[in-house]
Amino acid sequence: MASMRDIQRRKASIQSTGQITKAMKLVSTVKLQKAKSKAEQTRPYSERMYETVSEMLSKSSNINHPYLKKGESDKKAVIVITSNRGLAGGYNTNITKLLTAGSIPKEDIWVYPIGRKGKEILARRGYEMKTDYSEVINEPMYQDAQEICKEVLNAFTNGEIGEIYLAYTSFKNTVSHEPKLIKLLPIEMEVKKEESQEKAVPMNYEPDEEEVLNVIVPKYMCSLIYGGLIEAVASENGARMQAMDSATSNAEEMLGELSLMYNRARQGSITQELTEIIAGAEAIN
Amino acid sequence: MAELFQLQIISPNRIFYDGQVTMVEMTTGEGEIGVYARHLPITTTLEPGIVKIHEDGTIKEAAVHAGFVVILQDKVTLMAEVAEWPEEIDVNRAEEAKIRAERRLSSHEENLNIQRAELALRRSLVRIELSRHGK
Numbered sequence: 001m002a003s004m005r006d007i008q009r010r011k012a013s014i015q016s017t018g019q020i021t022k023a024m025k026l027v028s029t030v031k032l033q034k035a036k037s038k039a040e041q042t043r044p045y046s047e048r049m050y051e052t053v054s055e056m057l058s059k060s061s062n063i064n065h066p067y068l069k070k071g072e073s074d075k076k077a078v079i080v081i082t083s084n085r086g087l088a089g090g091y092n093t094n095i096t097k098l099l100t101a102g103s104i105p106k107e108d109i110w111v112y113p114i115g116r117k118g119k120e121i122l123a124r125r126g127y128e129m130k131t132d133y134s135e136v137i138n139e140p141m142y143q144d145a146q147e148i149c150k151e152v153l154n155a156f157t158n159g160e161i162g163e164i165y166l167a168y169t170s171f172k173n174t175v176s177h178e179p180k181l182i183k184l185l186p187i188e189m190e191v192k193k194e195e196s197q198e199k200a201v202p203m204n205y206e207p208d209e210e211e212v213l214n215v216i217v218p219k220y221m222c223s224l225i226y227g228g229l230i231e232a233v234a235s236e237n238g239a240r241m242q243a244m245d246s247a248t249s250n251a252e253e254m255l256g257e258l259s260l261m262y263n264r265a266r267q268g269s270i271t272q273e274l275t276e277i278i279a280g281a282e283a284i285n
Numbered sequence: 286m287a288e289l290f291q292l293q294i295i296s297p298n299r300i301f302y303d304g305q306v307t308m309v310e311m312t313t314g315e316g317e318i319g320v321y322a323r324h325l326p327i328t329t330t331l332e333p334g335i336v337k338i339h340e341d342g343t344i345k346e347a348a349v350h351a352g353f354v355v356i357l358q359d360k361v362t363l364m365a366e367v368a369e370w371p372e373e374i375d376v377n378r379a380e381e382a383k384i385r386a387e388r389r390l391s392s393h394e395e396n397l398n399i400q401r402a403e404l405a406l407r408r409s410l411v412r413i414e415l416s417r418h419g420k
Contacts, residue, residue, distance in 0.1 A: 045296065048293075048362060052364070142297045142298070203326045206329040212330060216328075
């Protein structure tokens with residue numbers, strides 16, 4: 001049985017760890033609230049954007065536009081959104097698993113990392129890294145998304161890459177987040193047949209479809225990347241809150257067990273001392 | 286009395302405006318247009334400019350930079366990357382941006398991104414004009 005002093009030292013260390021995790025949980029709860037309301041405000045824009053683009057493509061099925069077909073290159077750009085800080089449970093590994101366990105061969109992937117943690121994991125595994133945007137995840141702004149979007153689009157139009165993907169954690173609610181890998185370009189939409197028949201009014205495009213697509217598709221990508229960033233921040237804080245919550249409750253559980261052990265050891269030492277005194281007294285008599 | 290229709294102005298950070306209006310004026314890639322209810326369905330691009338929202342009786346103005354608009358018969362949706370009310374505009378900043386953009390355009394630097402500088406200039410002009418209207 002461990003000595004009383006050992007147990008007490010262990011207790012003190014677990015207690016201070018528990019205090020830290022508890023404080024971290026509180027901090028991430030506050031951050032989560034903020035990120036969540038931001039995510040909710042962003043959603044209408046992304047959703048409306050998606051609707052518009054899918055509506056456009058379903059009504060005009062025979063447009064031949066570079067954004068709608070795969071580039072010649074086999075390379076695939078993947079924008080990977082993770083966090084800059086750890087201690088968020090499986091948040092970062094869940095994202096990187098999308099790539100490491102995914103169907104795209106490693107040699108064909110160009111990673112555009114946003115978030116240091118994911119970058120470190122993927123770099124260690126030998127993925128090819130492109131421009132690092134890790135700073136962005138601390139406080140994502142729409143301009144950041146535009147910048148990233150521009151660079152990736154340039155690579156696409158230059159023919160360096162054939163497809164563009166986005167890996168991020170979608171935020172459903174406080175407790176459920178889902179890692180997602182979505183294809184940004186070429187755009188593939190499921191055409192909803194019934195809906196397109198209902199809306200019989202034909203849409204006009206000014207100056208023409210191609211021009212409008214040229215403008216809208218980059219904006220569509222931007223909005224998806226921006227939405228991804230915002231949701232990822234919310235998910236990160238949600239994941240950290242959960243991780244820290246379970247860490248705190250584990251610490252409490254261990255403290256309870258250690259207190260029991262400590263009391264037993266204390267009782268044991270008292271009993272032992274008593275028997276020693278009695279034995280000594282008897283020996284004198 | 287003119288017929289009302291729904292107007293939505295959505296920017297990445299918020300739903301900027303959502304309400305019933307009689308007419309809306311905006312600057313598109315093809316020039317300035319005004320839209321009443323039952324307009325022909327059109328999707329087109331937006332240029333930096335002032336959007337005039339004609340509500341029943343009152344006129345509201347806002348600066349909108351870049352984006353596109355989807356016009357349906359009973360609903361108009363502006364997807365704006367940046368949208369601001371007059372009171373949100375920092376005039377001094379806009380003035381400075383205007384001077385910076387003009388300097389860049391007249392400097393004949395090499396690898397100057399003319400398109401970008403011109404856009405910046407137009408954005409600042411729109412902001413300045415709108416904040417003057419507000420006074």
